[in-house]
Amino acid sequence: MRTIKIKRWQRGGWEEILDEVAEEGLLELHISPGFKLTFVCTPKDIKEMVFGHLLGQGFIRSPDEVQEYREKWDFSVGLPGKVVRVEVRLREEVHPPKIETIWSACAGESLELRGLSPLSPQPLFSPQDLLSLPTKIGEYVQGFRRTGAYHYAFLFDASLNLVAVGEDIGRHNAADKAVGKAFLCGIPLRESILFTTGRVTAEIAAKAVRAGIPLLVSQGAALLGAIHLARKYNLGLAGFLRGQRFNLYCGESWFKT
Numbered sequence: 001m002r003t004i005k006i007k008r009w010q011r012g013g014w015e016e017i018l019d020e021v022a023e024e025g026l027l028e029l030h031i032s033p034g035f036k037l038t039f040v041c042t043p044k045d046i047k048e049m050v051f052g053h054l055l056g057q058g059f060i061r062s063p064d065e066v067q068e069y070r071e072k073w074d075f076s077v078g079l080p081g082k083v084v085r086v087e088v089r090l091r092e093e094v095h096p097p098k099i100e101t102i103w104s105a106c107a108g109e110s111l112e113l114r115g116l117s118p119l120s121p122q123p124l125f126s127p128q129d130l131l132s133l134p135t136k137i138g139e140y141v142q143g144f145r146r147t148g149a150y151h152y153a154f155l156f157d158a159s160l161n162l163v164a165v166g167e168d169i170g171r172h173n174a175a176d177k178a179v180g181k182a183f184l185c186g187i188p189l190r191e192s193i194l195f196t197t198g199r200v201t202a203e204i205a206a207k208a209v210r211a212g213i214p215l216l217v218s219q220g221a222a223l224l225g226a227i228h229l230a231r232k233y234n235l236g237l238a239g240f241l242r243g244q245r246f247n248l249y250c251g252e253s254w255f256k257t
Contacts, residue, residue, distance in 0.1 A: 001021070001143060002021055003019070004019060005018060005019075020147050022042065024041075024043075025040075025041060025083065026038060026041075026083045027041050027043075027046060027083075027086065028085045029050060030085065031088055031089075031094060032068075032087060032088065032090070033089075034093060034094065039053075042167065042169050045166065045167075045180075046084050046086065047069065047071065047086075047184075049176045049177045051063060051180040052178070052181075053176045054088070055207075056206070056207030056210050057207075057210065058115070058116070059090060060091075066088050067089050067090065068087070070086065070087045070088075071084060113229075116209060118233045118234040119209065119212070119214055119234040121253035121254050122214075123255060124191060125215060125255060125256065126255060127255060129160055130193075130241060131241070132160065133217065133241065134241065136160070136162055137152070137195070140152065140165050150167050150168065151169070151197055152165065152174055153174040153178035153195070153197075154194075155178045155182045155189075155192055155193070155195075156192060157192055163181075163187050163192075164178045164181035164182040164185075164187070165181075166179075171196060171197075172201075172207070174196070175194065176207070178194065179207065179211050192214070193217055194208055194213045195241075196217070196219070197219050197220070198219075199221045200222040200223060200226045200237065201226055202229050214236055215236035215237075215238070216230070216235060216236065217239075218240075219241050219242060222237055222239040222247075227250065230249060236254035237249040
């Protein structure tokens with residue numbers, strides 16, 4: 001987040017003010033020995049984002065499968081901004097994806113998650129548990145209130161403790177950061193809730209399935225591709241969590257009766 005001078009038109013005239021704006025940067029992820037991915041993202045929590053992305057893409061199942069991690073920053077101002085170059089070497093070689101640049105708004109994803117079986121539902125949470133989630137995140141969304149530009153993802157454990165927060169200009173990046181933080185800390189993802197402030201796309205649903213997260217909840221809408229994927233893999237998926245209601249698209253078996 002940066003503070004800059006701008007001019008604002010109000011009350012019939014111009015005035016110069018200081019305004020806080022969200023910051024963009026580039027993450028170049030080099031996965032040895034094969035390929036490079038480039039992300040447009042908020043330049044913070046980079047290691048957590050990398051590990052969350054590797055897990056969410058099915059490239060790793062454990063942090064120790066990353067045998068080498070190197071991070072180098074370039075603070076010269078370019079377009080869009082700071083650049084961080086990360087090189088990782090994995091225990092096993094992975095195949096390059098069809099895309100090379102992942103923009104903050106969206107990412108390419110297939111609805112076929114090769115090698116994964118449907119999740120096995122068990123009653124972990126109650127509807128009232130979901131309704132309590134928005135009350136637990138107020139202090140963590142100041143960046144949005146100040147800039148109007150950030151997406152957030154929150155990881156809650158089985159006891160509804162908030163264990164990880166991801167903040168980014170991209171909803172996919174925010175999910176990667178939250179999942180990556182919990183993943184690196186050894187928090188059991190198979191008994192957790194991923195709560196997002198933005199709409200749920202098939203890409204985010206796929207990340208949850210690959211990470212073994214049973215329940216994905218949003219304050220916004222779930223897109224049709226995400227619903228199809230959730231129903232195929234028994235992912236609990238809820239949207240429009242507001243006030244005392246939410247829509248459940250899939251996963252009634254994850255709820256206590």
